[in-house]
Amino acid sequence: MKNKTVIITGASSGIGKEIAKYFxxxxxxxxxxxxxxxxxxxAYKEFGSPSNAIYLAGDISKQDTGQKLVALALEKFNSIDVLINNAGVFAPKPFLEVEEKDLDxxxxxxxxxxxxxxQAVIPQMIKQQNGSIINIGTVLVEHAIDGFPATAPLTSKGAIHSLTRQLAAEFGKSNIKINTIAPGIIRSPLQGKIGIENADSLAGLHLLNRIGEATDIAEAAYYLATSNFTTGETINIxxxxxVGHAI
Incomplete structure (x- = not known):
């Protein structure tokens, strides 16, 4: 991945920040x-204002933000090799209390x-006949948990899982690999935001009896960014x- 260009959304904190640091x-x-x-x-200054990085603030739910990121990447680094769609929001809320504004x-x-x-990066990847898009989903799409009601964010994440497979089918012939990482519980500021005071108390949900670290996701993202024969997959980290439960 040396000298390859990577766009990372949601890169100012948590998992996205660790992924940016790793690359x-x-x-x-x-x-x-x-x-x-x-x-x-x-975050950029914390990394030492590196010459091989640049930043652009913007709301990725707006189409022009993606277009600006593409323009900046091409102007500064002349290619777009990897996109990591990490930016997202997530919080539990009982189904019967969900309002339209939550879904929106x-x-x-x-x-x-x-x-x-x-949509913004794929035209450049088609020109290059090479590229990798890595989406961030969640294991909860396929592994629901009673006591953690989160239908509103989960439906959006489930759509991302489906989008991954369809894009992999549409753009495989252009050598564009598209995959999803589905994290378990990862140590990040998200836990505090959703009211979990001690994330380690949830270690027992994992067979390895620990919660994940942001570095675990960064390593997986790096693997997918470099893999030439993995596409359309959702990889549970x-x-x-x-896959099982401890008793």
Whole structure:
């Protein structure tokens, strides 16, 4: 991935920030995006303002944000090799309490953000006859949990899983690989935002008896970015969350 260009959305904190750090350290050219410009600038400076990275704040649910990211990547680095659709929102809410505004939020940020940003990069990848798009889903799409009601965000994430397979079919002949990473419970600021004070208390949901670290997702993203024969797949990075239970 040295000198390859990677666009990462939601790169100012949590998993996205760790993915950006991982690729920057391996000499990829990284375009960082987040809707929060202050946090994005802070993350960039924390990385040491590297010459092989640049950032652009913007709401990825708006079509023009993806187009701006493409223009910046081509102007600065002359190619777009990988897109990592990491930006998203997620919070539990009982089904009977979900309002239209909740559905609109998740479908706009999670699905439309992934959809429009992918739509922006694919023409350049077709020109190159090469590329990789990595979406972020969740194991909860295929592994529902009673006690964690999250139908609103899960429907948007389920749509991303389906979008992955269809795009893989449509653009495989152009050598564009499209996959989804479905994380288990990962240590990130998200837990605090949804009211989980001690994320490690959920370790038992995973056969490895620990929660994941953001680095675990970054490693998976790096693998998919470099793989030449993996497409249309949803890869669970979940410590056994989906395959069995400890008793």
């Amino acid at each position: 920057i350290e391996r000499e990829s050219n990284v375009v960082m995006n987040s809707s929060n410009e202050e946090n994005l600038r802070r 939020l998740y479908w706009s940020v999670n699905l439309k953000g992934t959809y429009f940003t992918s 979940a410590g056994g969350h989906t």
